[in-house]
Amino acid sequence: MTKDTKVQADSPATGAVALADGTIFLGFGAGATGTNVGEICFNTSITGYEEILTDPSYASQVVLFTFPHIGNVGANADDQEESSPEGMKAARGAIFREPITAPSNFRSTSHFDAWMKSRGIIGLSGVDTRAMTRLIREKGMQKVAICHQPEGRIDTDALVAQARAWKGLDDADLAADVVGNATFENNEQTWKAGSGYGALEDAKFHVVVVDFGVKKNILRNLASVGARSTVVNGDATAAEIAALKPDGVVFSNGPGDPAATILRSGDMIRDVIASGTPILGICLGHQLLALALGAKTMKMAQGHHGANHPVRDHTTGKVEIVSMNHGFTVDPSTLPEGVEESHTSLFDGTNSGLSVAGKPIISVQHHPEASPGPQDSFYLFDRFAGLMADHRG
Numbered sequence: 562m563t564k565d566t567k568v569q570a571d572s573p574a575t576g577a578v579a580l581a582d583g584t585i586f587l588g589f590g591a592g593a594t595g596t597n598v599g600e601i602c603f604n605t606s607i608t609g610y611e612e613i614l615t616d617p618s619y620a621s622q623v624v625l626f627t628f629p630h631i632g633n634v635g636a637n638a639d640d641q642e643e644s645s646p647e648g649m650k651a652a653r654g655a656i657f658r659e660p661i662t663a664p665s666n667f668r669s670t671s672h673f674d675a676w677m678k679s680r681g682i683i684g685l686s687g688v689d690t691r692a693m694t695r696l697i698r699e700k701g702m703q704k705v706a707i708c709h710q711p712e713g714r715i716d717t718d719a720l721v722a723q724a725r726a727w728k729g730l731d732d733a734d735l736a737a738d739v740v741g742n743a744t745f746e747n748n749e750q751t752w753k754a755g756s757g758y759g760a761l762e763d764a765k766f767h768v769v770v771v772d773f774g775v776k777k778n779i780l781r782n783l784a785s786v787g788a789r790s791t792v793v794n795g796d797a798t799a800a801e802i803a804a805l806k807p808d809g810v811v812f813s814n815g816p817g818d819p820a821a822t823i824l825r826s827g828d829m830i831r832d833v834i835a836s837g838t839p840i841l842g843i844c845l846g847h848q849l850l851a852l853a854l855g856a857k858t859m860k861m862a863q864g865h866h867g868a869n870h871p872v873r874d875h876t877t878g879k880v881e882i883v884s885m886n887h888g889f890t891v892d893p894s895t896l897p898e899g900v901e902e903s904h905t906s907l908f909d910g911t912n913s914g915l916s917v918a919g920k921p922i923i924s925v926q927h928h929p930e931a932s933p934g935p936q937d938s939f940y941l942f943d944r945f946a947g948l949m950a951d952h953r954g
């Protein structure tokens with residue numbers, strides 16, 4: 562169905578998305594019924610819809626898939642990226658060009674439609690996703706309301722009003738909402754065809770992962786380079802972290818505005834930096850590290866959401882194709898003395914990593930754990946393991 566601002570009484574529409582600028586797209590509802598509000602972003606990945614929709618970093622967002630066929634590999638429990646039940650509060654909506662494809666894959670345990678319903682994700686198909694993507698490119702990521710309403714007339718005015726009334730992502734510390742309180746451990750390694758997930762037996766390192774919405778594949782990649790992890794809530798203090806005697810500390814990915822989350826985690830991060838323990842920051846963790854070091858972050862117009870982004874690693878000069886999911890970015894002009902840009906996006910020159918002179922600290926804006934996406938950046942976990950080995954001496 563096409564873009565329309567008037568709903569005919571006899572419209573077959575069972576779903577719609579209303580943008581805060583007043584644009585309405587009518588289509589066919591899928592997944593959960595009802596209405597959700599969030600910020601719309603487009604994701605250009607051609608695989609990995611389940612990992613995307615279960616990445617807690619997408620909390621309060623509605624994901625528009627530019628790839629038209631979604632649902633062909635169904636859904637399964639292994640591909641869910643959230644690490645705790647709270648992480649299920651990830652994406653609020655998903656938009657596709659075509660109706661959901663029937664599952665055809667040996668790993669599938671449920672139909673994608675039923676799976677979305679079970680997680681409260683509202684789906685919408687039959688919309689012009691190219692037009693919607695162009696709109697976001699022109700006007701930036703916007704507040705939206707998405708509805709799936711099988712019966713009756715859709716009140717599009719009310720939807721626009723709901724989109725406009727939502728407070729948005731700016732200044733929102735959403736990381737607190739998607740993380741459980743319980744500390745937990747991980748020894749599970751990355752998935753391999755034939756053998757599935759291996760288990761780390763003789764750990765070489767112990768890493769404390771500070772959880773702001775951590776993706777499972779970060780923990781699995783750590784295990785694959787010999788590091789067992791203990792995952793602690795983002796409210797942990799530096800003393801609590803030190804008491805676990807870690808060889809390294811990871812600040813995880815997560816949703817929301819880093820400038821809001823730093824207000825409660827800044828002291829802890831600065832104390833961990835001062836302790837000299839090796840640090841790896843990923844996405845939100847990278848942004849928080851930059852803020853703690855004195856740099857600034859800012860909102861992007863359309864953000865980076867996809868699995869085909871080229872990034873240059875300044876350490877080796879090599880270009881890697883990476884997975885990205887961020888709507889905020891570190892302003893490289895604000896990096897203080899001694900903090901250097903280690904990686905740069907080749908799409909738009911934005912910052913994609915930093916290192917700190919004389920300290921065992923690395924961090925990246927992109928997702929070295931992939932899930933979904935290319936595995937070019939797995940080397941960063943080895944680099945982190947190298948920092949931990951050197952630090953131990």
Ligand SMILES: NC(=O)CC[C@H](N)C(=O)O
Binds near residue numbers: 816818845
């Ligand atoms: N994936 C992430 O950790 C996202 C970080 C942050 N919420 C952003 O959108 O920029």
